[in-house]
Amino acid sequence: MREGTGGRRKRKATAEEFRLLLKRLDPLEDRAWEIHDALRRKLIWFFESEFPLQAEELAEEALDRIARKLNSSEIRDVAEFAFGVARNLRRETSRHALIAARLAASGAISDSVQSGENPEQAAISRIDFDRKLACLKKCLLRLDAEERRLLSLYYPDDGSNLEERREALARELKISLGTLRTRIARLREQLEKCFENCEASRPPGS
Amino acid sequence: MENRDTLMRYILGDLDQGERERVERRYFVNDEAWAELQAAETDLIDSYVRGELSQKQREQFEKYFLASPRRRQRFEFARTKMAAASVPVEEPHRWWKMPMAFAGPYRMQVAVGIVILLAGIAVVTLIQDLRLRGQLSKMQAAERTRERQKDERQQGIANRKEARDLRDHGPAELLSQRLPTISLLLTPGQLRSSEGGSQLLPICTVPCTVLLLLKLEEDRFSSYEVLLRTVEGKENRRLAGLKSSQLPAAGPVVAVDLPSKLFRRGDYIATLSGNTSDGKAEVIDSFTFTVVR
Numbered sequence: 022m023r024e025g026t027g028g029r030r031k032r033k034a035t036a037e038e039f040r041l042l043l044k045r046l047d048p049l050e051d052r053a054w055e056i057h058d059a060l061r062r063k064l065i066w067f068f069e070s071e072f073p074l075q076a077e078e079l080a081e082e083a084l085d086r087i088a089r090k091l092n093s094s095e096i097r098d099v100a101e102f103a104f105g106v107a108r109n110l111r112r113e114t115s116r117h118a119l120i121a122a123r124l125a126a127s128g129a130i131s132d133s134v135q136s137g138e139n140p141e142q143a144a145i146s147r148i149d150f151d152r153k154l155a156c157l158k159k160c161l162l163r164l165d166a167e168e169r170r171l172l173s174l175y176y177p178d179d180g181s182n183l184e185e186r187r188e189a190l191a192r193e194l195k196i197s198l199g200t201l202r203t204r205i206a207r208l209r210e211q212l213e214k215c216f217e218n219c220e221a222s223r224p225p226g227s
Numbered sequence: 228m229e230n231r232d233t234l235m236r237y238i239l240g241d242l243d244q245g246e247r248e249r250v251e252r253r254y255f256v257n258d259e260a261w262a263e264l265q266a267a268e269t270d271l272i273d274s275y276v277r278g279e280l281s282q283k284q285r286e287q288f289e290k291y292f293l294a295s296p297r298r299r300q301r302f303e304f305a306r307t308k309m310a311a312a313s314v315p316v317e318e319p320h321r322w323w324k325m326p327m328a329f330a331g332p333y334r335m336q337v338a339v340g341i342v343i344l345l346a347g348i349a350v351v352t353l354i355q356d357l358r359l360r361g362q363l364s365k366m367q368a369a370e371r372t373r374e375r376q377k378d379e380r381q382q383g384i385a386n387r388k389e390a391r392d393l394r395d396h397g398p399a400e401l402l403s404q405r406l407p408t409i410s411l412l413l414t415p416g417q418l419r420s421s422e423g424g425s426q427l428l429p430i431c432t433v434p435c436t437v438l439l440l441l442k443l444e445e446d447r448f449s450s451y452e453v454l455l456r457t458v459e460g461k462e463n464r465r466l467a468g469l470k471s472s473q474l475p476a477a478g479p480v481v482a483v484d485l486p487s488k489l490f491r492r493g494d495y496i497a498t499l500s501g502n503t504s505d506g507k508a509e510v511i512d513s514f515t516f517t518v519v520r
Contacts, residue, residue, distance in 0.1 A: 055380070070295075101255070104255040154307055168372070206319050
């Protein structure tokens with residue numbers, strides 16, 4: 022069954038309404054797209070707690086509603102308004118999902134992380150893990166040596182006294198702990214994106 | 228600053244409605260709060276992988292947090308990272324640590340002392356030079372990283388712009404826009420050949436739009452992804468969130484519009500994947516074509 026927002030998706034925002042939204046976010050187009058991108062990610066976060074498989078679709082609908090409303094209403098703070106739209110959409114979707122969930126409850130399939138594996142499943146898991154490991158190594162090698170060193174010091178194999186070790190690392194690099202965290206967060210984001218792309222691009226069975 | 232424990236509980240779905248909405252409003256309107264939340268998610272995933280969560284938190288993580296495909300992907304990355312052996316760090320060659328054998332008779336001590344002194348001065352000068360080179364190379368590396376991250380961010384934004392355009396206009400409308408458009412209908416698996424049967428894309432000499440129409444045998448996914456590469460494997464563009472369209476003569480297609488400046492003469496492969504309902508990408512087909520000038 023294809024999931025959706027209860028089949029009540031309203032009219033999508035027109036191109037003109039969308040252009041107006043971008044303009045409200047920022048006068049410079051490139052900067053406006055960056056803010057739009059961040060807003061979209063916040064909306065996905067907002068919805069995925071309750072609707073993990075519909076989060077992207079709901080985020081797109083929320084953006085459409087925001088763009089449509091901006092054209093017709095006097096809105097001072099787009100971020101505050103976006104939150105309000107998202108909250109209302111979540112409530113609407115919850116009401117519809119409640120009935121669907123009751124009907125689907127008996128057929129629900131849980132995706133347990135710790136499933137009891139038979140030997141065939143274990144072999145498949147092993148192949149899958151090897152593939153992931155190959156992707157991770159390939160992505161790590163795209164970083165330079167200094168970046169890899171920084172990551173290995175920030176995420177040591179032995180996870181004891183992590184906070185103190187990270188503070189010591191920041192002192193060694195002569196930067197604040199906050200700056201170190203920001204640098205690591207950027208490197209990690211880069212690695213995760215590379216990892217995701219690598220996994221997605223591998224043909225099945227390789 | 229939001230309490231880290233509150234953020235963890237929010238991520239695990241453990242807050243009441245009032246507190247939850249308070250946290251959510253905050254990260255919508257405050258960029259710092261947004262950054263804190265993302266960092267808290269990273270820490271939570273790492274804590275789970277290291278086995279540091281309480282029993283209750285572990286259950287919430289497995290039942291609730293991992294329900295999202297995006298979060299599962301992040302978890303897979305963290306789990307792989309934890310299980311992988313460390314990539315050996317390339318240590319720079321520290322030549323000054325090599326043992327220097329000084330042997331000589333007692334009467335040569337003064338001469339040896341002078342030699343050592345001169346060597347010491349040379350070493351200090353060399354160290355300073357190496358340090359400066361190291362700093363320069365770090366700055367260059369940091370600059371390359373910044374450029375790479377900026378390119379990746381802009382590529383992500385460009386992909387979403389293109390997906391938006393296709394959603395708003397559709398391939399038929401794009402074909403009628405003022406910017407010249409070259410379209411190519413691709414069928415899967417057709418071999419590249421210079422004698423007939425090859426899928427050739429003549430590139431225009433002025434800026435134009437290239438519209439690739441990837442023919443679908445069966446339209447069974449709600450959205451699609453396309454990865455465009457050269458045959459050497461160099462990735463040109465990845466587009467996600469694409470929808471299928473119906474062309475009167477060709478049937479269902481996935482349309483991909485790209486700027487002509489992306490293409491050089493040579494062979495390309497477009498790999499089409501469909502997104503399943505649980506967020507995984509399933510490779511459907513590959514389409515090859517040759518760009519000719």
